[in-house]
Amino acid sequence: xxxxxxxxxxxxxxxxxxxxxxxxSDPYPIWLSEIILQQTRVDQGLPYFHKFFDKYPTVHLLANxxxxxxxxxxxxxxxxxxxxxxxxxxxxxxxxxxxxxxDNFKDLKKLKGVGDYTAAAIASFAFNENVAVVxxxxxxxxxxxxxxxxxxxxxxxxxxxxxxxxxxxxQKKSDIYNQGIMEFGALHCKPKNPDxxxxxxxxxxxxxxxxxxxDLPIKIRKVKIKNRFFTYLVLEFKGRFAMxxxxxxxxxxxxxxxxxxxxENFYNEESLFDQTLISLKxxxxxxxxxxxxxxYKHILTHQKIQAKFIHLNLKSENNLNKICxxxxxxxYSIEEIDKLPKPILINNFLKEHVF
DNA sequence: AACACGGGGCC
DNA sequence: GGCCCAGTGTT
Numbered sequence: 001x002x003x004x005x006x007x008x009x010x011x012x013x014x015x016x017x018x019x020x021x022x023x024x025s026d027p028y029p030i031w032l033s034e035i036i037l038q039q040t041r042v043d044q045g046l047p048y049f050h051k052f053f054d055k056y057p058t059v060h061l062l063a064n065x066x067x068x069x070x071x072x073x074x075x076x077x078x079x080x081x082x083x084x085x086x087x088x089x090x091x092x093x094x095x096x097x098x099x100x101x102x103d104n105f106k107d108l109k110k111l112k113g114v115g116d117y118t119a120a121a122i123a124s125f126a127f128n129e130n131v132a133v134v135x136x137x138x139x140x141x142x143x144x145x146x147x148x149x150x151x152x153x154x155x156x157x158x159x160x161x162x163x164x165x166x167x168x169x170x171q172k173k174s175d176i177y178n179q180g181i182m183e184f185g186a187l188h189c190k191p192k193n194p195d196x197x198x199x200x201x202x203x204x205x206x207x208x209x210x211x212x213x214x215d216l217p218i219k220i221r222k223v224k225i226k227n228r229f230f231t232y233l234v235l236e237f238k239g240r241f242a243m244x245x246x247x248x249x250x251x252x253x254x255x256x257x258x259x260x261x262x263x264e265n266f267y268n269e270e271s272l273f274d275q276t277l278i279s280l281k282x283x284x285x286x287x288x289x290x291x292x293x294x295x296y297k298h299i300l301t302h303q304k305i306q307a308k309f310i311h312l313n314l315k316s317e318n319n320l321n322k323i324c325x326x327x328x329x330x331x332y333s334i335e336e337i338d339k340l341p342k343p344i345l346i347n348n349f350l351k352e353h354v355f
Numbered sequence: 356a357a358c359a360c361g362g363g364g365c366c
Numbered sequence: 367g368g369c370c371c372a373g374t375g376t377t
Contacts (some may be wrong), residue, residue, distance in 0.1 A: 014363095033372085034372065036372090037371090037372040037373095038371090038372070038373045038374075039360090039361080039370090039371055039372085039373055039374090040361090040362085040371065040372075040373095041363075041364075041370090041372085042365090042371095042372075043363090043364085043365095043366085044362075044363060044371090045372085061377060076361090076362075077361075077362075078360080078361025078362040078363085079360055079361055079362085079373085079374090080360080080361080081359095081360065081374080081375075082360095082373090082374080083376080085375085112374090112375090113373095113375085114374085115373060115374045115375085116373085116374090117372075117374090118372085118373075118374085121372070129374095132374080135371090135373075136370075136371060136372075137367055137371090137372070140370095142375085153358085155356070179372095182372055183372095185372090186371090186372075190365095191369075191371080192364085192365065192366060192369085192370085193366085193368055195363095219369095219370090221369090250359095251359085251360070251361080252361085253360090290367065324371050
């Protein structure tokens with residue numbers, strides 16, 4: 001075993017966290033945890049793992065659940081296609097494979113939502129297959145320790161890191177080593193403020209020699225962050241809220257949120273109001289004028305969505321208030337929105353339509 | 356090869 | 367306000 005792998009394993013045995021999906025041989029909870037932890041920190045994913053594993057202790061129970069119920073449990077975790085793919089894969093395993101999990105890297109990759117990383121992780125942790133996992137932690141640890149300055153976002157860079165990870169993989173205890181290098185990246189060789197003073201690689205780390213720790217790994221972002229502006233109408237009818245299912249091909253597809261207007265900015269009020277009128281005609285068939293204020297900010301990786309809520313201009317003759325009164329509707333103001341329990345905000349996709 | 360897809364934590 | 371996180375699927 002290389003000195004590198006040995007040091008990783010020693011560090012891991014000394015510093016590892018006690019996590020519920022560790023030291024298990026059943027691939028189901030391991031798969032569950034890996035899907036949940038894609039692009040997600042352990043602290044954030046942990047409660048979701050418990051929710052899912054408690055509610056669906058076997059792959060059959062998950063497979064037999066309604067998709068809406070699965071999405072409801074996933075609510076707030078983000079990247080909702082993970083939930084849909086996971087549910088689809090559960091159905092496939094339950095019905096086509098008789099509940100028998102694929103037991104090797106190649107077959108695991110055939111599952112929806114299981115790519116190179118996840119297939120390697122499950123193959124390694126559940127079936128002790130000798131494959132190297134490469135995730136964000138591995139990129140960081142390897143790039144720093146070995147001074148690799150290749151762009152991890154490029155296919156060429158990805159291959160270089162995969163090859164390096166493969167070459168470092170020990171023949172024995174590769175599962176422990178895989179867990180170890182990721183844990184080391186998550187807890188010690190962190191993106192910001194890595195603890196280089198007390199590091200097992202303090203002597204041989206290439207990044208430390210050149211002071212480039214926080215410059216590595218190199219990741220060239222090409223996608224520009226887009227700004228989007230949503231104005232929400234929050235309408236209540238006898239304790240239920242008007243919600244719409246979001247269309248495919250956009251964010252939160254298939255999920256539900258409040259009726260909304262999208263504009264290029266919040267200052268383009270005139271056009272926003274015009275749209276409002278058109279949109280509200282489906283509710284009231286009347287001409288309405290609304291006034292907007294307040295804000296709710298929602299930041300995504302590649303989209304910056306700023307949302308706010310509107311209420312009506314009370315001076316208006318045929319205003320939404322009147323319509324609301326007629327129909328027994330309540331239109332929420334921003335102050336009232338702020339007092340609502342958090343799940344009622346735009347993370348929500350409850351399937352409760354008033355109209 | 357580029358891009359879409361979430362939400363939360365950190366500095 | 368920008369970056370990152372136990373990445374994958376689509377085009």
